[in-house]
Amino acid sequence: MTVSTADTGSGRAGSETSTLPLADIPRGRRLGPLDLVRIGGRGLGTRRLRSTLTAVGIAIGIAAMLGVLGISEASRGSLLSVLDRLGTNLLTVTPGQTFLGKDATLPDDAPAMIRRIGPIEGESAVGSVAASVRRTDKIDSVETGGISVVAAESSLLRTLNGSVRVGRFLDAATEQYPTVVLGAVAAQRLGIDDLDAAVQVWLGGRWFTVIGILDPLPLEPELERSALIGFPAAEKYLEQDLSPTTIYVRTTPERVSDVRRVLAATANPSNPEQVRVSRPSETLEARAAAATAFTGLFLGLAAVALLVGGLGVANVMLMAVLERRPEIGLRRALGATRGHIAGQFLTEALLLAGLGGLMGLAAGSGVAAAYARSQGWATVIPPAGLAIGFGAALLIGAVAGLYPALRAASVPPTEALRTT
Numbered sequence: 001m002t003v004s005t006a007d008t009g010s011g012r013a014g015s016e017t018s019t020l021p022l023a024d025i026p027r028g029r030r031l032g033p034l035d036l037v038r039i040g041g042r043g044l045g046t047r048r049l050r051s052t053l054t055a056v057g058i059a060i061g062i063a064a065m066l067g068v069l070g071i072s073e074a075s076r077g078s079l080l081s082v083l084d085r086l087g088t089n090l091l092t093v094t095p096g097q098t099f100l101g102k103d104a105t106l107p108d109d110a111p112a113m114i115r116r117i118g119p120i121e122g123e124s125a126v127g128s129v130a131a132s133v134r135r136t137d138k139i140d141s142v143e144t145g146g147i148s149v150v151a152a153e154s155s156l157l158r159t160l161n162g163s164v165r166v167g168r169f170l171d172a173a174t175e176q177y178p179t180v181v182l183g184a185v186a187a188q189r190l191g192i193d194d195l196d197a198a199v200q201v202w203l204g205g206r207w208f209t210v211i212g213i214l215d216p217l218p219l220e221p222e223l224e225r226s227a228l229i230g231f232p233a234a235e236k237y238l239e240q241d242l243s244p245t246t247i248y249v250r251t252t253p254e255r256v257s258d259v260r261r262v263l264a265a266t267a268n269p270s271n272p273e274q275v276r277v278s279r280p281s282e283t284l285e286a287r288a289a290a291a292t293a294f295t296g297l298f299l300g301l302a303a304v305a306l307l308v309g310g311l312g313v314a315n316v317m318l319m320a321v322l323e324r325r326p327e328i329g330l331r332r333a334l335g336a337t338r339g340h341i342a343g344q345f346l347t348e349a350l351l352l353a354g355l356g357g358l359m360g361l362a363a364g365s366g367v368a369a370a371y372a373r374s375q376g377w378a379t380v381i382p383p384a385g386l387a388i389g390f391g392a393a394l395l396i397g398a399v400a401g402l403y404p405a406l407r408a409a410s411v412p413p414t415e416a417l418r419t420t
Contacts, residue, residue: 040347043320054309054316055356058396061306062360062389063367068298069385070368078377079285082218087161088281089121089256090219093247093267096276104274106244110267111153114247117266119255124159126223127151127242129234131204133180133227135190139202145189149203150226151234151242152181159248160217167195167212174211175230178203178237181212183224203227204238219280220248309356310396317349317404325411332413342409349401350394357393361386 044051093114095104107113111125129149132141156162157169168174169181180203182192192199192210199210208229217223234240247267251259256279264275321328328341365386369379 036343036347037351039344040351043324043344043348044351047320050316051352051355054312055352055359057309057312058306058353058356058393059309059359059363061302061304061309061396062357062393063363064302064305065299065392066361066364066381066385066389067367067371068295068302070364070379070381071371072295072298073380073382074368074372074375074377077380078375081378087250087253088279088285089251089253090160090280091249091251091256091260091263092220092278092280093249093263094245094276094278096274098271098274104271106247106275107268108243110244111247113266113269114249114263117251117259117262119252119259120249121252122155122159122250123247124153124156125244125247126153126156126228127231127234128245129204129229129238129240129242131238131240133186133190133201133203133208135192135201137202137207145186146225147186147189148222148226150223150228151231151240152228153231156228156248157214159250160220160223161250162217163215164212165215167210169212169214170228170230176232176236177230178206178208178233179211179229180208181214181228182210183214183226183228184216185224186227187213189225201227203229206237306392306396310353310400313349313352313397314400314404316352317345317401318407320348321345321404321408321411324408328408328411329413332411338409341411342405345405345408346398346401349404350397353393353397353400354390357390360393361389364389 093106093110095106098104111123114120114123127150129151131149132144133147133149134141134143134145152170154170154172154175157164164181165184167181170179180201182190182201187193190201192201192213195210195213200207201210202208208227214224231242234242249259249263260277260279263277264272268275331341365381368381372379
């Protein structure tokens with residue numbers, strides 16, 4: 001024998017009949033967890049389309065929450081891995097301003113004086129060159145492509161812990177001649193991908209041979225947009241008398257703060273206030289902190305989406321109570337208690353939210369993994385995010401299903417049976 005109930009919310013003309021075997025209707029006995037799951041699952045199974053669409057609302061909120069957490073952690077992990085690889089013991093010395101607000105300059109002997117500091121592991125200087133670089137001499141001189149020309153010492157790459165993607169860097173021999181090494185971005189803008197054949201660029205009114213292309217330099221992105229030549233070549237072929245505009249200093253990790261305090265006075269003893277000392281790694285650390293800070297904002301937006309999904313669950317469960325009053329009345333007449341009825345509808349809400357939570361976890365993990373791969377990051381799916389996401393779905397389901405469950409339990413059996 002079965003109980004037949006009509007489902008008017010299926011979205012089709014007429015009604016959809018659901019059956020609940022009387023074997024599933026307890027007669028005055030206590031319902032166990034498995035009984036509740038079985039009965040609740042049958043209730044959702046008779047309204048598959050509506051249940052699926054409602055679960056999608058929960059899934060969107062959970063997917064957004066987990067996706068934001070995964071992308072944020074992957075971004076932060078990538079930045080921290082760059083810091084681990086490049087180190088946090090790099091300092092830069094640049095000229096500041098004079099008391100009258102004019103641009104200051106570093107003394108020519110500043111690199112040599114900085115070399116005398118004990119905990120220094122390496123230093124290298126670069127100087128700005130008043131020249132432009134173009135692919136050919138047929139391009140107008142004003143079309144610089146945002147590429148600057150920089151004179152660099154041969155120790156620069158070692159000091160920055162950088163690497164060459166193609167070719168080689170400047171050395172004691174090549175820095176004397178019209179040769180140039182391109183930063184990663186500069187090479188891309190000039191349309192130079194490899195050095196299989198001899199490649200030349202028009203630099204400062206003459207041809208320079210490209211001997212290398214650098215890998216990205218996250219700690220010094222301005223060098224990625226630069227063409228680097230040797231100091232001797234700049235003085236000989238471009239007739240420029242250069243002074244250092246930036247000095248890079250690599251110190252022992254445990255003495256960074258000590259070295260930072262004395263760098264300004266060492267670089268320019270007569271005017272230390274005209275010297276700026278910075279730590280490039282602080283920029284990456286700030287970006288990692290910013291990625292975490294924005295996580296809170298996006299999680300708030302995900303919570304709004306999850307709340308909307310919870311309202312959908314509450315609405316569907318209230319509709320179910322109205323549509324299934326005959327079933328509720330018959331079950332009460334056959335011995336089901338208020339607790340049995342409330343437990344059934346609350347379990348249905350929890351199953352609905354749990355299904356949405358699982359769908360959201362799968363979708364959010366997939367989005368986070370796909371985005372991380374597209375950026376070249378390691379995929380990071382925080383286990384705590386999985387637990388919190390699924391727990392949030394169940395909590396929303398419990399809150400959304402509580403009132404409909406209590407309302408179903410309060411339906412008088414005689415009144416419910418009169419609506420059959």
